[in-house]
Amino acid sequence: MKKEAKKTMSRRTFMGTAASTATAFAIVPSRVLGKDAPSNKLNIGVIGVGGRGGADLRGVETENIVALCDVDMEHAGNTIKKNPQAKIYRDFRVMFDEMEKDIDAVIVATPDHTHYVAAMAAIQRGKHVYCEKPLAHSIYEVRKLTEAARKYKVATQMGNQGHSSEHIRLCCEWVWDGAIGDVRQVYAWSNRPMGGYAFPSGLPRPKDTPTVPDTLNWDLWLGPAQYRTYHPIYAPIYWRGWLDFGTGALGDMGCHIMDPAFWALKLGSPVSVEANTSYNPNPEFWMSCLGRGGSPKKEIPVYLDKLRKETYPVASIVRYEFPARGDMPPVALTWYDGGMLPPRPEGMEKGHGGNGAFIIGDKGVIRHGSHGANGCRIIPESKMKEYLHRLPPKTIKRVKGHHQDWIDACKGGEPASSNFDYGGPLTEMVLLGIIAMRMKDEKLLWDADKMEFTNSKEANELIKPTYRQGWSL
Numbered sequence: 260m261k262k263e264a265k266k267t268m269s270r271r272t273f274m275g276t277a278a279s280t281a282t283a284f285a286i287v288p289s290r291v292l293g294k295d296a297p298s299n300k301l302n303i304g305v306i307g308v309g310g311r312g313g314a315d316l317r318g319v320e321t322e323n324i325v326a327l328c329d330v331d332m333e334h335a336g337n338t339i340k341k342n343p344q345a346k347i348y349r350d351f352r353v354m355f356d357e358m359e360k361d362i363d364a365v366i367v368a369t370p371d372h373t374h375y376v377a378a379m380a381a382i383q384r385g386k387h388v389y390c391e392k393p394l395a396h397s398i399y400e401v402r403k404l405t406e407a408a409r410k411y412k413v414a415t416q417m418g419n420q421g422h423s424s425e426h427i428r429l430c431c432e433w434v435w436d437g438a439i440g441d442v443r444q445v446y447a448w449s450n451r452p453m454g455g456y457a458f459p460s461g462l463p464r465p466k467d468t469p470t471v472p473d474t475l476n477w478d479l480w481l482g483p484a485q486y487r488t489y490h491p492i493y494a495p496i497y498w499r500g501w502l503d504f505g506t507g508a509l510g511d512m513g514c515h516i517m518d519p520a521f522w523a524l525k526l527g528s529p530v531s532v533e534a535n536t537s538y539n540p541n542p543e544f545w546m547s548c549l550g551r552g553g554s555p556k557k558e559i560p561v562y563l564d565k566l567r568k569e570t571y572p573v574a575s576i577v578r579y580e581f582p583a584r585g586d587m588p589p590v591a592l593t594w595y596d597g598g599m600l601p602p603r604p605e606g607m608e609k610g611h612g613g614n615g616a617f618i619i620g621d622k623g624v625i626r627h628g629s630h631g632a633n634g635c636r637i638i639p640e641s642k643m644k645e646y647l648h649r650l651p652p653k654t655i656k657r658v659k660g661h662h663q664d665w666i667d668a669c670k671g672g673e674p675a676s677s678n679f680d681y682g683g684p685l686t687e688m689v690l691l692g693i694i695a696m697r698m699k700d701e702k703l704l705w706d707a708d709k710m711e712f713t714n715s716k717e718a719n720e721l722i723k724p725t726y727r728q729g730w731s732l
């Protein structure tokens with residue numbers, strides 16, 4: 260019986276089975292098939308290739324890129340041209356139907372609101388998945404993807420690529436070494452949505468109705484989101500600022516910037532979250548609120564309420580509270596965006612930089628930039644220099660890059676470091692902040708096991724989205 264099963268096992272089934280049978284796999288690809296043998300390459304399909312998907316594709320180009328799927332042939336044009344060997348699709352459901360047996364693994368780099376439908380379709384077919392950050396658009400979708408990845412035993416990785424860096428590992432090892440003592444406060448910030456890779460926020464829904472370009476399938480772009488007429492203020496790229504499609508500045512950058520603290524402090528789920536938001540693009544408004552120290556609760560003109568139903572704020576401050584974890588004390592984590600900044604810790608000589616975090620311990624502070632604790636240092640510099648003489652051993656496994664880490668996992672290696680069991684809870688934390696923004700100025704109490712807020716029926720309604728007809732959760 261066993262012999263027969265072996266004989267008929269397709270290459271794809273082999274890849275899938277082996278991913279959950281690590282010991283068998285450690286031997287087969289490298290010694291029997293040869294590391295670079297064609298049969299040891301994954302067949303990869305990429306869904307959403309016009310923007311970040313193109314960069315993700317370059318991260319896996321050691322493998323066979325067999326299919327590219329995009330709904331916008333103009334935006335995706337360059338990547339398609341560079342991959343003439345790949346079959347081209349507009350609808351990922353058709354791609355899966357036609358290439359069921361030919362695809363081992365999938366990259367999902369569509370806008371946030373279509374991550375779930377594409378990634379879940381792949382997982383349920385036993386495909387390994389690399390999904391861009393944030394893992395999905397809503398907490399319910401994230402939880403379901405995390406559970407499904409476990410159930411179908413596929414290799415996963417979320418696209419917070421800094422998680423594979425040296426700096427994030429150093430940051431964790433220094434914290435665990437006690438270099439900055441017990442940590443009770445973390446400040447993280449981003450210059451989005453106005454700074455850096457800026458995108459519009461605080462806008463009303465456009466009234467004009469431009470023609471949908473011939474190259475774009477707008478209905479597929481909308482996917483499960485509620486119908487609205489096409490406008491270039493949504494696609495490509497600018498969907499980030501709109502509630503229906505993106506996750507604002509926090510969703511765009513939170514999985515990069517809060518990743519080091521989440522890992523080093525083993526934060527898990529917060530017990531509460533609260534946000535103060537501004538839809539007023541006048542920075543003086545916010546500065547005057549901050550100066551008083553307390554929560555900014557100024558009256559906001561009624562007309563701005565309309566914007567709250569359409570877009571993320573122009574600026575926000577989100578406060579998370581985490582309980583004690585093992586021998587680590589409770590932590591308050593505060594997120595700032597839109598030009599808001601946390602206080603500069605004593606001994607910090609220069610400005611904040613556009614994106615970063617301070618991890619504040621009772622014996623010192625670690626500061627770092629974005630994407631995996633980039634530029635991680637203990638401040639002041641004198642303390643860092645002194646610590647360089649007694650650095651702790653490197654106990655966390657180093658990897659050869661974020662995409663390679665996933666490829667190795669697909670081929671039966673250890674789970675990738677930001678697999679959905681890690682990337683899922685990290686994204687849930689980020690998305691809790693998004694709900695708090697929508698419930699402005701209200702402290703929400705979170706029960707992670709039950710996946711519900713214990714003090715707000717209205718907030719609970721934002722956990723699970725309502726899909727457009729034809730799409731199911």
Ligand SMILES: NC(=O)c1ccc[n+]([C@@H]2O[C@H](COP(=O)([O-])OP(=O)(O)OC[C@H]3O[C@@H](n4cnc5c(N)ncnc54)[C@H](O)[C@@H]3O)[C@@H](O)[C@H]2O)c1
Nearest residue numbers: 307309310311328329330331368369371391392480495496
């Ligand atoms: N890890 C990073 O550093 C990083 C950087 C940028 C973006 N991202 C993430 O990547 C994702 C995409 O962002 P972007 O900036 O590339 O956006 P984008 O709008 O530039 O590109 C998205 C692409 O997906 C395509 N698409 C949309 N719906 C689709 C569907 N249903 N099926 C197939 N293709 C579809 C679009 O046509 C477009 O080509 C987002 O989740 C974003 O957060 C991650």
